[in-house]
Amino acid sequence: MIRAYHVAKRYGDVHALRDVTVKLAKGEFCYVTGPSGAGKTTLLKMLYGSTQPTEGKLLVGGIDVARLSRRRLPYLRRNIGIVFQDFKLIDSRTVGENVGLALEVLGSSRDLINRRVSAVLNIVGLPGRGSDYPPTLSGGEQQRVAVARAIVNDPSILLADEPTGNLDGAMAIEVMEILRAINLRGTTVMVATHDTGLMNRFPYRKLRFEAGRLVES
């Protein structure tokens, strides 16, 4: 599903990633871990085409993301669910609209959207919060809305950047259970995290980075 050959990313003088070669099969679950600034978010960003590798080749579902035209990019992203490290919720839209957005851009019917949205809000433990606005939610609640939006359209790849950073232990385990359930239905899942406790409780493959280098995979 995901193949990286000698991928490197530089921002000016900063080497965010160096010579990364890795292969992820369809339906796999893996962690991306490493200290702050190791390049975890950078790797995920390249996978959804928000930034391009400066060297090497990166294939997502057989598509070379560096070669992808502006016009084709949206169609790649429709198959990828993303939980952003900083949530990226639209403050002026309700929670329900934020979650539904991922379906609306696909052209789904209003009816289907409503059903799916209330279903996933239930799953992440926010039933009935669909009509609230994000700025009125606590940090952890916002993070769960971000998770809900990422899974609402059953994507074939799920990228989650630090999806439990603002959650207490019990809630973090719940979110991990959700990700595992999605993975069991065939979605390839990649979770960037620092939480060693969580990684021990849900033991999966680990990609460990240090200063941009892949040191364990």
Add this chain to the structure above:
Amino acid sequence: MIRAYHVAKRYGDVHALRDVTVKLAKGEFCYVTGPSGAGKTTLLKMLYGSTQPTEGKLLVGGIDVARLSRRRLPYLRRNIGIVFQDFKLIDSRTVGENVGLALEVLGSSRDLINRRVSAVLNIVGLPGRGSDYPPTLSGGEQQRVAVARAIVNDPSILLADEPTGNLDGAMAIEVMEILRAINLRGTTVMVATHDTGLMNRFPYRKLRFEAGRLVES
């Protein structure tokens, strides 16, 4: 230093805090903990006057924050260092300027500001990053900039909302060491966190909230 008498906070129908009575001595260190949505951030917000209690009385350094005039509010905040859950860095200002802002509003000289800023950036492990812009930093790096800004003017109270949520274990311990050092110099410190590992490693008083109620203190 901090005294709350039967403090309650409602947002419409949501009871974010109910009947909270607590006392914190000068120079104390305490955790605010509890599940997502328990009211931790709300408590901190009231302490720095960003929102008012709907009931009860809240004194910070002898000042009733609910009665504080708009004009006096800035002078309260100059004695409080705050690490925000969502960092609140100015994207169009360099890291150095962001950290220096807390001194600039006090009218400190450029010279003093420069010295203090590079000192605290060293402390949080970001030496030489003073001229970068926040959007080019990783999540954990941004969080450490937020910590640096909160401690730069040696405040008498330090409020830190989830200051280690985006940090790996080793880095989280470093940040906690920084907070402890500040506390040892006389600053009252309040840290909202979910990280039980950290709370066990640095055992201090805990204020545990559940659905707005103080269940342990």
Add this chain to the structure above:
Amino acid sequence: MTQRLQLVFRRALRSLWENAYLNAVSAGVIAATTLLFGVYLSVQFNVNNMVDTWDKDVHLSAYFHPDVPEQRRFNVRDEIAAHPEVIKVRYVSSDAANLWMQARMPAMETVLAELGSDTLPASLEISLSAARANDIDAFAGTLSVTDFSDIDYGQEWIEKFQGFLSLLKLLGAVMGSLILIAALFLVMNTVHLVVYNRKNELEIQKLVGATDGYITAPFLVEGLIQGLLGAMFAFIGLAAVHRLLVARLKDTFELAITAELQFLPGPYIAMLFVAGSLLGVGAAFLAVNRFLAKVT
């Protein structure tokens, strides 16, 4: 398809509502621009109209030598009337001329009365069609010098008037294009700000897989609505100004140009609405594209 269109309209209306203030500014700026354009069209249309009537009505007065016999005068009149460019010839007898003179200069009434009917010479009042300054000149040259003592056609005045007209046109064009550029700039700018205002939202839409079309469409509808609203306000303003002017002019000059001050005819009005819509949609299109080019 209709469902998509519905969605686009719903999103456009919502954005209009949520950014009411900025949208009102856009519509206002479009209205002002379109109004100025309308005033410009109006002035042009009316001046052209007037110059047309005036051109058709160019008059010559040819004064007979007092010793030309009356029969000869009528013959000359008929000859001139046969010229193709001559619309009308009127013979003004010496008596008639003096009566007119008395009416125009009442101060001299008594004096003129004493002097008898030969005071002013008889003349021919000639109306030429579609004449211009040069044509009049040429025509005056064809008149026989033996019959007439003098030919009067206010050539200088015509030249001065045309100079004045061209000054007006110059000023109008300079001011008009300056104001138009400023207005375009302002419309672009306000629409750009509506987009900028929603920067965050649009970025997130792109990140969850929205196409450029999905993002652009509601802005175009928004621009269209702004443009049509603006043109409507401009139309109302134009009508009000026209009303006010006609009423006031009627009071001031009872007879003069009132009748000729016409409101813009249908096709011009349609042009205003087209201009407003183009302004709104075009500005929205440019602003959104400028923004999308920067986002990945």
Add this chain to the structure above:
Amino acid sequence: MTQRLQLVFRRALRSLWENAYLNAVSAGVIAATTLLFGVYLSVQFNVNNMVDTWDKDVHLSAYFHPDVPEQRRFNVRDEIAAHPEVIKVRYVSSDAANLWMQARMPAMETVLAELGSDTLPASLEISLSAARANDIDAFAGTLSVTDFSDIDYGQEWIEKFQGFLSLLKLLGAVMGSLILIAALFLVMNTVHLVVYNRKNELEIQKLVGATDGYITAPFLVEGLIQGLLGAMFAFIGLAAVHRLLVARLKDTFELAITAELQFLPGPYIAMLFVAGSLLGVGAAFLAVNRFLAKVT
């Protein structure tokens, strides 16, 4: 203190630089507003000037009965010259009047020549000071009816001209205040957007203990600079329009009103700069305060 002031200026200049586009729009809108204000002042100033000269120059022509003897005519002239409101009296003999008539109406030259010197009556040309329509009427009533056959002072024309002037003033006031309101709205709006653009930054400044003064001061300086720049552009624009008009008018009417079309004197120019600065600083002040009222 000076260090604080330096900091304020540094922050203002930085914001000017970083929001160059929006600031240019603000300055442009202020320039347009101030230019319109300047044009309004100019027109008012020049019209007042003209009306003043014209008022001072009001002429009456009083035509003598042909049978009033010459000595009596001179006595009457001296009597009238003694009136306090009379500036000048000129006796125009019948000969002189006829010469003038010939010059004005060359078509009638031959006719008039034959008629001898008594064709036009002798008259007094009287200039009145600071007269208005009513005053002239009253003055004309004081003239003895036995000496004069007619008194001519173009009353209707004066009334029409005053009607026209009041129409112009009405239109000017209506359009002027509409445009001024629109411009104020736009300036407010753009400055508000500069503030809005930095919403996040200002909120964070407040959170780390900035006073309202710390936040407001650079905006006021920014507004002042915008205002002064705007006024400067308006001044340049005004000078250019004045130049163009004078040159073109000189070409068109060689003698007429050219000399009287004056550029705004110093105090008015100062007023333009004050107006621009007030606009800039006032709009900034209102916008920042409106914003700060919403932030805690």
